[in-house]
Amino acid sequence: MTLSEENYLKAVYHLESTFSEGVPTNAIAEEMQTKPSSATDMVKRLAEKELIAYKPYQGAKLTKRGKNHAIKVIRKHRLWESFLVEKLNFSWDEVHEIAEQLEHIKSEKLIYELDKFLGYPKTDPHGDPIPDEEGNIELIQKQVLAEMEKGEEGICVGVNDSSSAFLQYLDKNNISLGKKIKVIDKEEFDNSLVITVNEENITISSLAANNLYIKKYK
Amino acid sequence: MTLSEENYLKAVYHLESTFSEGVPTNAIAEEMQTKPSSATDMVKRLAEKELIAYKPYQGAKLTKRGKNHAIKVIRKHRLWESFLVEKLNFSWDEVHEIAEQLEHIKSEKLIYELDKFLGYPKTDPHGDPIPDEEGNIELIQKQVLAEMEKGEEGICVGVNDSSSAFLQYLDKNNISLGKKIKVIDKEEFDNSLVITVNEENITISSLAANNLYIKKYK
């Protein structure tokens, strides 16, 4: 399995949550920052290896084997991100690119021992769940901040956008995983929110509120 | 800099200690497990990038830039090996192949932080010195066991052959870095040695004795 093949599998895996009926070639190409023709080529190659089920013009779907492999890569990615933050003093906005490289290192024992070394973490530094050895992914009960009502409160448990721009924006506003957040007001005009974090009221744009996951208090 | 280019640089670096007058194409090919024609191709490419000085039929020599880069890769390799042994419970015969992959990960900060996390180790699990950030390599005072005289003693400080076969042979005989070793007898017929390790006398072949480095007591 080459590096490029693994990256395509990962891309298709992520896109499958958006496209239920086969992931379009164009979507894959955009995700991979290549041209549709390149995506077609690769999808065909992965189809020959039975990692993707592919019918021309019908989009791509991971087979069971393809999905298993994609999840393994994601497990490695998230474990390495955890390592970088927990052990090597990286901040959550610095780890993605390095983990993109580390996720392709081939060694079952390495990842087993890394998991153990980290104390079997359940989530990565962005709140995303880390698949276990069997590929099971624990669904985290969460919703986007933007969908909460005035007066509701909860805990910040993840981000949708892991770009360093967004993560640094959160840092600047002292928002991090585990922080208590309460919706004080919703502005109808631009869908911005006034929220309480760290005993302080701040205003957050609709875009930001749509990329922040909250676990509501019951 | 591609993965393959880095591996060639490393190969030439290692071979330069054997060939002072330019490393022959065949030697590079053998080290890289490829054909001489492939080695020629790559040497030419590295010459164009001014990482290698190359004149047809005269062999290859690293330029200053090429040497710097090779040493950086070696630094990464040895730090990762240390990490695997010190933190992830790997034994010294299991780390080489994984470090061959990890050494190509690109991130200055990663390797800086890894070095710090490990407590700035001076040598890797096989006793090889770890280059510092500036590329300085501390020479370790050592000699091969085979060249010691009857009655002399010292401490095991490294191996020449890092193959798992040899390392496991050492494990079986309870020989590891830091162990005190005394030469009791030398057999002229086959150059085997009788040595004392762990208060016990064992016989070691000439081949083994030529791959074990000792620091003599003064």
Added chain:
DNA sequence: ATATAAATTTAGACAAATCTAAAAATTGTT
């Protein structure tokens, strides 16, 4: 339903890294 637009695939080309087979240069031997 037919034309137009959009999405997708095909065909052919290219760079990287390799190979085989053949040619050229160097080295060794008498």
Added chain:
DNA sequence: AACAATTTTTAGATTTGTCTAAATTTATAT
């Protein structure tokens, strides 16, 4: 010095992953 053996290079082919441009299929809109 000349021939053979060895080493090295060149030429041309192959695979992976990409591209552009053209052709084809599917979707949309009047």
